[in-house]
Amino acid sequence: MHPTFQHHDHSHCAGDSLARAEALMAERGARLTPVRKRVLEILLEAHKALGAYDVLQRLAAEGYGNQPPVAYRALDFLVEQGLAHRIQRLNAFTACMHAGEAHAPAFLICDRCATVAEAPVAPIRAALEAAAAEMGFAVERVSLEATGLCPACREAA
Amino acid sequence: MHPTFQHHDHSHCAGDSLARAEALMAERGARLTPVRKRVLEILLEAHKALGAYDVLQRLAAEGYGNQPPVAYRALDFLVEQGLAHRIQRLNAFTACMHAGEAHAPAFLICDRCATVAEAPVAPIRAALEAAAAEMGFAVERVSLEATGLCPACREAA
DNA sequence: CTATGTATGTAATATTATAACAGGTCAAGA
């Protein structure tokens, strides 16, 4: 089974990711400011897709600004930097589990518990780009999102 | 080059699709009422993704209801019946070019002109399902959307 | 220290989508 769906010590993987993010940002000269860092932590802690307003609520509760742009800006920054992904289907955001690894993510979204896993699908992206090229279309960005039931919810059902 | 991106007599392909849609609905005992039919026509005529409110505006101009649910309900019906697709990335809808054919669509969305083409990617879906299955995840629905430049806009740029 | 670019805070508003209910249409069965 994929790690995302296993029971695991969550504070661990969150801590690792955070450390990696800080290293990456330092390397790039990008600023992981307090708001941005906190937003990333929030996403990591949640370990599922959160809406911008969910994030905003938590920020506000901690003394950060409580207007939408505060959340959206931080989230946009994280997405640009590859530290988070936007899940179109859910109008929501999730922390990236492979920051810096240059991956072509596919998302598996559980309809029940809203857990989001990243599946490895580099070959799929290659196939799509080939098909598109044949049609004369130059692909820039791909989003591949599947809904269904994760192992846990599958058992429960 | 793919037909969608070629210059073509548009009223033709729209007419064909409409006829096919009517046949399909008759076969299934589903009701392609005037609003629904008109919405499908609007999508076919536009030949690109339209937002629900774009559709609504045109409906209202023609004497149909002018409140959001009028558009959303018709669009939802068309999507359920496989006569249209929802493009998550754009919060928009487009007529299906292969109604009734049981296809797993991938969408190629031009960043410039917003034209949307359906690319044939059945094998891709199969690959994704296999990868997901290995992780214990049961896929129900997939959306695969790529942005980039269509042939025409590519030349223009 | 001060000019510059970048980040944050806030108010206002735009865009997308749904809930809840009333009335109309139509076909099947009493």
Add this chain to the structure above:
DNA sequence: TCTTGACCTGTTATAATATTACATACATAG
């Protein structure tokens, strides 16, 4: 024929998501 029930349409109201515009603060290079 009349009634019933399913479904479609219309409308009001509101929720949820996202952006624009502008003011303020903050870091840092010159």
